[in-house]
Amino acid sequence: MRENPAWSAPIAIFIGDKFEFNMLEFRPMRWSRLFIPTLREIPAEAEVPSHQWLLRAGYVRQLSAGIYSYLFLAQRSLLKIQQIVRQEMNAIGGQEMYLPALNPAEVWQESGRWDVMGDNLFRLKDRFGRDLCLAMTHEEVMTTIARGELRSYKQLPQIWYQIQTKFRDEPRPKSGLLRVRQFLMKDSYTFDMDQAGLDTAYDKHYQAYCRIFERCGLQYTVVEAHSGAMGGSQSHEFMVASDAGEDFVAICKSCGYSANLEKATAVPSEPGSRDPEGDLTPEEFHTPGRKTIAEVAQFTGLPETSQMKSLVLVAGGKPVLAMLRGDHQLSETKFAARVGDAAFRQAQADEIREWFGAEAGSLGPVGVANMTILADQALAGRRNMIAGANRNDYHLRHVTLGEDFQAEICDLRQVAAGDACGQCGAPLEVVKTVEIGHIFKLGYKYSEAMGLRVLNAEGKEVTPIMGSYGIGIERILCCAIELFHDKDGMMLPGAIAPFLVVVTPANNGDPAQKEAAERIYSECLALGLDALLDDRDERLGVKFKDADLIGVPFRITVGKKLAGGMVELTERRTKASTDVAVADAARAVAARVA
RNA sequence: CGGGCUGUGGCGAAGCCUGGUAUCGCGCUUGCUUGGGGUGCAAGAGGUCCCGAGUUCAAAUCUCGGCAGCCCGACCA
Known part of the structure; x- marks a missing residue:
């Protein structure tokens, strides 16, 4: 196949006052000669x-x-x-x-x-x-x-x-x-x-x-x-x-x-119930078998927001106790940044037993002296909350940060959907x-x-x-x-689609259609449009399916309307077609992307 | 690294439990047919059944050990 010299030279395009060489040379692209191995079925390993x-x-x-x-x-x-x-x-x-x-x-x-x-x-x-x-x-x-x-x-x-x-x-x-x-x-x-x-x-x-x-x-x-x-x-x-x-x-x-x-960061939701007033002293109470925040909440009849969650972590080889409100989640990233150790880990059961004298599920900050205690800022200002007693099957009520235990207050909490925006108060998504x-x-x-x-x-x-x-x-x-696909395939934006337009003769065996398609294709190239000619000897349905699949934004179909001097211009995303005169087809695509 | 699933012509699957002719659809090749949304008919080509060991007269199938891919978790500039 002879190449038109005008197509084979790299195209220099101007961007503002500078010019760039287009990496993609415009040369004849005939689908029948290209390696585009489309599949009818989805390979089993692909999920997204x-x-x-x-x-x-x-x-x-x-x-x-x-x-x-x-x-x-x-x-x-x-x-x-x-x-x-x-x-x-x-x-x-x-x-x-x-x-x-x-x-x-x-x-x-x-x-x-x-x-x-x-x-x-x-x-x-x-x-x-x-x-x-x-x-x-x-x-x-x-x-x-x-x-x-x-x-x-x-x-x-x-x-x-x-x-x-x-x-x-x-x-x-x-x-x-x-x-x-x-x-x-x-x-x-x-x-x-x-x-x-x-x-x-x-x-x-x-x-x-x-x-x-x-x-x-x-x-x-x-x-x-x-x-x-x-x-x-x-x-x-x-x-x-x-x-x-x-x-x-x-x-x-x-x-x-x-x-x-x-x-x-965000403003945490209001606690589900008001804290008891007064300078109360921590008081142990029996919580047999209640280990999780949810179990203790049900047992006490008080919401999870009335509890302190105690997490034992090991950072830099040393134990750290992280305190959060019962319904809040630890942000591992914030914690890692705070302790300066991205490789921190949760403490193991035997370590917890050694350090606290109790099992996870009954842990709390009161009386803990041998490790750093970090408290999330949502606990600041709260009074008389519930925390583990460091004695199996017991918890403490009336625990107050800053009075019953000391901790460094910092931001440890992972924001959750619905929290109030820290800037305007609207719920976050x-x-x-x-x-x-x-x-x-x-x-x-x-x-x-x-x-x-x-x-x-x-x-x-x-x-x-x-x-x-x-x-x-x-x-x-x-x-x-991910953003732009439908049941038939990709719908790529024109700027990044492998081709901008595909020219499809309905029946490549029809000399008139073939000749018109070739001409329109040449005109597309002459206008600098990145065009593909589907010259395969396939049925039209196959060509349509493949064009939809690979996501070419525009398709010019040269078919039976050619007798009236018209071809169809179809947009991939909408599947909407308009009839345009043969002589105007390439310019019509150019106009759409201008 | 823990948990789960899967490995059978190019793709998707069946067969495996209950051992004995490798099966089906798509795709591919050739011919005819059709020609506006994956035509139809016919004839073909193409497979170390992931690998290795074991059991057995006989292994895609049973056992053991590997390997690979995918998913969940851990991890993630």
């Missing part, structure tokens, strides 16, 4: 919609748990996503690089993360026995480059980024491409002289991320987030609501407050989401640990401040599918 459709539509194939091959369609879609990311990153002054995925242990040891990352870091040895790892993120390498090359404040600020494969040895890969061991990430890193500079870089990323996800056609929310093992002061996550997600976020529809549940982007103000953690210094205007050595920012490329595709 995005996974099912990616397999059925011939986008991906699994190689192993959490390891996928991206076939032609997926790669095309992912390249378009990457191009959008690239354009928006360039637009804020980002400079694209490409760093090694294979890292020597030394840089990770310098930052301290060689030990912190544990089994999630893929580790290997080279032939000389030297330790290496496959990078799961690139703060270390970026900081190494900055340390080696940045000398002066005049070189700052810098925004460096890459789009690159990341490796994480997930304990449990799942949900198709949503949780995998090898994936693509756009990660960027900023270096600034001071906090104000970091704030600016952070804000630029915030805005760029919004533009990226909007251009990708996603419905998303930005939430305050916990910084986790990355370290740092401030962080936001970009989330897409989906049942396939694993993160929960609290959202206030009234004032717009939103935060990851790991971080969210809790939504399941997928994280597609995350931005961090890192502060000096890496620059300090790895010795990055530049001279300031006074000629003094100072440590630049850093930020890091990530986008999960495949997750954008997954979320688009």
Whole structure:
């Protein structure tokens, strides 16, 4: 097949006052010659919609748990996503690089993360026995480059980024491409002289991320987030609501407050009954066989809010007693942050017996002297509550924080749906989401640990401040599918669909239809539309089903109306068709996406 | 790492309990047919029944041990 030279050259497209090379060359795409292995049935291993459709539509194939091959369609879609990311990153002054995925242990040891990352870091040895790892993120390498090359404040600020494969040895890969061991990430890193500079870089990323996800056609929310093992002061996550997600976020529809549940705060509900007044003394009472909060509530006739929940945890090798209101849940993230040990664990039964002289179910804070006691702030100001007596089958009434026991008051509680928004008081909703982007103000953690210094205007050595920012490329595709699918397949946004329009002759054996379809197809290409010609010798039903399945946003059907000079333009999402003149077909699609 | 489920042509499944010819649908190949929503007919190709050991005259099937995948939990920048 001869190629029209006009189609085979890379297309340069202008974005604002800059231009980019389109990664996708426009060359003839004839379905009969393409590898698009669609399936009629859903492979048994796929449960979440995005996974099912990616397999059925011939986008991906699994190689192993959490390891996928991206076939032609997926790669095309992912390249378009990457191009959008690239354009928006360039637009804020980002400079694209490409760093090694294979890292020597030394840089990770310098930052301290060689030990912190544990089994999630893929580790290997080279032939000389030297330790290496496959990078799961690139703060270390970026900081190494900055340390080696940045000398002066005049070189700052810098925004460096890459789009690159990341490796994480997930304990449990799942949900198709949503949780995998090898994936693509756009990660960027900023270096600034001071906090104000970091704030600016952070804000630029915030805005760029919004533009990226909007251009990708996603419905998303930005939430305050916990910084986790990355370290740092401030962080936001970009989330897409989906049942396939694993993160929960609290959202206030009234004032717009939103935060990851790991971080969210809220006003707890009022206690179910008023506390007894007065400076009462703790008093033991018999609670035979009543171990749980619910059992004690039923036994005493008082609501769960009248009780204190005592949780015994081991952090940093030492026991910690965490106190919460009876109906509240411990936020493990908040607790871990408070005690500075992400690897804390629950105490074992024999430890509890040794430390408290009683079994779990009868534990309380009164008289406990040999360990740190943390109390959630919801207990502050409460009086005369019920807690375990540290004697099996006994509880205490009239226990008051600050009088009958001392504790450090802090935020330990995980927010629950229905709690009052801390800003406006409206009830919070809790939504399941997928994280597609995350931005961090890192502060000096890496620059300090790895010795990055530049001279300031006074000629003094100072440590630049850093930020890091990530986008999960495949997750954008997954979320688009999760958000936009129906019983027939994907309904991808035009910006990230592998093709924008498919031209389908109803009967490719009909010379008139074939010729008209070819012409319309050429006109689409000439207009810069990413078009696909379904020239297969298949029945129309098959072609329609496949086009719906792979999610092409528009379809031009050349069929029996051709006799009247008309073809059909059908929108995938609505299945709505309009008749357009043959000569106007390509322009009609262009008009829809303009 | 704990708990559960599943491994049978490319995909989806039956057969396993009660051992004895590997079965069905889809897909694939060829021919005819049909031609506006996965046409119809016919003839074909394609399988180490996840792997290994054991029991048995005989193992997809029973026993033991592995491996892999999925789901729940733990974990998760």
